[in-house]
Amino acid sequence: MLFDCRGHAVTALNQNAVDHFDNTVSLFLAHSKKTPDALGLTLAADPQMVLALIAKGFFYKMLAKVETDPVALESLFKAKLSVRERGANHRESELLTALEEWCYGNLDKAIVRLDALLDDYPLDALSVKITHACQFIRGQNHGMRASTTKIMSSWNEGVRDYGFILGCHSFGLEETGSYAEAEKTGKRGVEIAPNDAWGTHAVGHVLEMSNRPSEGINWLKQYQNEWENCNNFSYHMHWHKALFHLELGQKDEVLRLYDSYIRKDQTDDFRDISNGVSLLYRLELEGVNVGNRWEEMAKLSANHVNDHSLAFADAHYLLAILSSGNTKAADAFIETMREKAQGEGTTQEIFRNFGMPLAKAIHACKTGNDAQCVDHLLPVFDDLQQIGGSHAQRDVFHRLLIDASIRAQRYTTAKDLLNTRLKQRPENPWALKRLAKIPEAAEPEKAPEKVGHKELVSSSAL
Numbered sequence: 001m002l003f004d005c006r007g008h009a010v011t012a013l014n015q016n017a018v019d020h021f022d023n024t025v026s027l028f029l030a031h032s033k034k035t036p037d038a039l040g041l042t043l044a045a046d047p048q049m050v051l052a053l054i055a056k057g058f059f060y061k062m063l064a065k066v067e068t069d070p071v072a073l074e075s076l077f078k079a080k081l082s083v084r085e086r087g088a089n090h091r092e093s094e095l096l097t098a099l100e101e102w103c104y105g106n107l108d109k110a111i112v113r114l115d116a117l118l119d120d121y122p123l124d125a126l127s128v129k130i131t132h133a134c135q136f137i138r139g140q141n142h143g144m145r146a147s148t149t150k151i152m153s154s155w156n157e158g159v160r161d162y163g164f165i166l167g168c169h170s171f172g173l174e175e176t177g178s179y180a181e182a183e184k185t186g187k188r189g190v191e192i193a194p195n196d197a198w199g200t201h202a203v204g205h206v207l208e209m210s211n212r213p214s215e216g217i218n219w220l221k222q223y224q225n226e227w228e229n230c231n232n233f234s235y236h237m238h239w240h241k242a243l244f245h246l247e248l249g250q251k252d253e254v255l256r257l258y259d260s261y262i263r264k265d266q267t268d269d270f271r272d273i274s275n276g277v278s279l280l281y282r283l284e285l286e287g288v289n290v291g292n293r294w295e296e297m298a299k300l301s302a303n304h305v306n307d308h309s310l311a312f313a314d315a316h317y318l319l320a321i322l323s324s325g326n327t328k329a330a331d332a333f334i335e336t337m338r339e340k341a342q343g344e345g346t347t348q349e350i351f352r353n354f355g356m357p358l359a360k361a362i363h364a365c366k367t368g369n370d371a372q373c374v375d376h377l378l379p380v381f382d383d384l385q386q387i388g389g390s391h392a393q394r395d396v397f398h399r400l401l402i403d404a405s406i407r408a409q410r411y412t413t414a415k416d417l418l419n420t421r422l423k424q425r426p427e428n429p430w431a432l433k434r435l436a437k438i439p440e441a442a443e444p445e446k447a448p449e450k451v452g453h454k455e456l457v458s459s460s461a462l
Contacts, residue, residue, distance in 0.1 A: 005160050006123045009089050010051060011082075017046035022160075024055065025126045029164035031197045031233040035059075050092050051126070053079035057099045058130050062137070064270050064309035069103070076103050091121050095130075102134070105345030111135055115147050122151035125161050132168045137310065138346070139385040145172035163192030167199025174205045175391060182206050190223065197227040197237065204240045205392060211425045213244040220244075232269050238262050239275040243282075243392070247429070251288050254279065258293070268300050270313035274389075277301070277316040278396040281323065285399060298324030305333050308340035309347065311355030312388040315397065318359055322366035330366075334359050354380050354387050358397065365400055370408035377401050378413065402434055411438050 002010045005022045012018050020042040027035040039059075042052045057075035060068045079096050082088075088096065094117045101110040114131040121127060128151060135143040148169035155162050166189030173182035186203035190196050200223045207216035220227075220241050227237045238261035245253040263276045276297050280290050301317035308314055314337055321330045337359055341351035361377035364370070381401065384394055398417075405414035415438060421431045 006125065008091060008121060008124060010049075011086055011088050011092055012049045012051075013046035017042055017049050017052070020045055021049065021052055021055075024052070025129075026161055026164075028055070028059075029125060029129055029161055029198075030193075030195050031227075031230040032195075033229065033231040035231070048078070048082040048086065050079050050082045050086070050088050050096065053082060054092070054095050054099050055126060057103070061099070061102055062133060064137075064307070064313055065304075066307050066309065069309075072099075073103055076100055091117065091124060091127075095127065098130075105347060107134065107138060107346040109346075111138060111140065111143070115143070118147060118151050122154035123159060125165065128165060128168060132172070136171075136390075137312075137388045139312075139388045141172070141175040141385060144168075145176045145178075148172050157192065161193070163189045163199065164196050165189075166192065167196040167202055170199055171202035171205070174202055174209065179206045179209055183210075194223060195226045195229065197223075197230045197233055200227055201233075201237060201240065204237075205390065208240070208243065208247075208392060209425070211428060213247040216244040217241060232267060232272055235262050235265075235267070235272050235275055239279060240392075242279055246279075246282060246286070249429075251283065251286065254283060255288070255290075263293075263296070266296055266300075268303070270304070270310065270316070273297060273300055273320070274313065274316040274393065277320045277323075278393065281319060281396055282399065284323070285403060294320065294324040298326060298329075302326070302329045302333070305329075305336055308337055308351065310388060311347075311350050311358065312393070314351075314355060315358050315362060315387065318362050319366070319396075322363060327367065330363060334363065350386060354384060358384070358387065361397075361404075362400065365404050370404040371410070373404040374401065374408055374410050374413060377404075399430075406434065406437055414438060 002012050002015055002018050004010050004018055010018050010021070020038060024035060024038040024042055027038050039052060039056060042049060046052070053075045057072045057079065060072040060075065076099055079099070083093070083096065094113060098110040098113040101107070101113065111131065111134050114127060114134060117124070117127050118131060128148065131147050132144055135147065148165065151165070152169060155165050166185050170182045170186030170189060173185060183203055183206040186199045186206065189199040190203065193199070200220065204216055204220055207219060220237060228234050230237070238257050242254045242257040242262065245257070258276065258279055262279065280293055280297065283290055297320035301320040304313070304317050318330060318333055321333060337351060337355060341348055341356055357376050357380045361373045364372035364376060377397070378401065384397065387394070402414055402417050405417065414434070418431045418435050422428060425431070
C-alpha cells in the first residue's frame, strides 16, 4: 500500500506518482503556474491514478467555461474506469462522487460531501482546498470558516503545507468579519509559507476592510516577488493593489496597473475579466475616462454568451457589454441567461433567484433606468453573496446600487446604505463623497424600501 506525505493511503501504480501528486497539491495550494506541469508528471508516472484524475476534473470545473466541461467529464469517466479496474479507498470514492455531483449540476451536494470528508480526513490538503474553493464559488462565507475551523486542531507546523491551510482559514475569518483574528492567522501563514498568495491576499482583504490602504499597498509589495510566480491569480493581486491606490485617489497609478499587469495579457478567464470590468466601472464612477478599454472587455465577454456557468461571471460579462454600448449583444446575453435559469440544479437556482435580478438591474442602470435598477437589485441585496466571489468583488454591485439610488432620488435608500457602510468603515472617503451628493433637505421616499444589511455590514467598501 502506498501513502502520501500526510499519511493517507493512495491507490496508485508507484510511489513516484504519489510523490509527484504531493507536489501537485502543494503547487495547487500556492496557486502556482507550475501546477499543470506537476499534474502532468503525476499522470505520466501513472495515467490511471484516481486522485490525479479527480483533481484534474475539479481543476477544469473551476474554470467555469462550457468548453472546459468536457475535459472535466473525461477526467471523471477515466477516474471511474480506474476505480472499476483497481478499486479505490473511501477518501478517493467520496472525492470522485463529489466531482460527479458537480459535473452533473449539483454543486451544493458536492460541497456537503466534501465538507463531510474533512471530518474523517482533516489532513487531506487537497480536499481542504477544493472544499474551500467550491464554497467560495458558491458564496458560502460561513461554510468556508466552519470547514477550516474544524480541522485546524489537526494541523501544526510539522505537517507539510500548514501555512497554506492557515491562509484558507484566514480568508474565511475575514469574509465573516473576524478581522483581527484573520490578520493574525494570515500573517502567521505567510510567515510559514511566503509563497502563499491566498494567505497574502486574505490579509490584503483585512487591510481593505480596516480602511488601511497604505498598509495594504506595502503588505502586497512585501511579497510581490512571491505572488508573481502564481498563475493568473497574480493579476488579481495587482487588482487589489489598484483598489488600494483608488482608495487613495491615485487614479493614474490605477490605470498604469490595469494596462501593465491586470490586463496586459488580455486573457479570457472569467476571474481576469471580472478584475478588469469591476476596476473600469469603479474608475468611471469616479469620473475617469477609461478610453477604449471597454472594447476589449466587451468583445471577450460577448464570446461567453452561451457559457452561463456562474452568475458572478455573467454579471461582469454583462456589465462590460453594456458599458461598451452594445445593447443588442446585451439583450442576447440576457436571453440565453434566462434559458439557463430553467431546469434543476444549483446553477439554475442561483440564476433564477439572484443572477437574473442582478442582470436586470445592471441593464436598467446602464440604459438610464435607475429606479428600475434599484427595484430589481434591492430585494436580493441581502443575499447577493450567493452568486459567489468575495465581499471585495461584489462591492462593484453595491456601488452600482448606491449610485443608482442617488440618481433616482431614492435618497432614503441611498442614505441607509451609505450609513450602514460608514458604520463598518468610519470616515470612508467614497461613502462620504456619496453622502455629500444627497441634498440635506431631500424629501423622504413615499414608500421607503426595506434595505437589508446582512451583506453590507460585513462587506467591503473598496
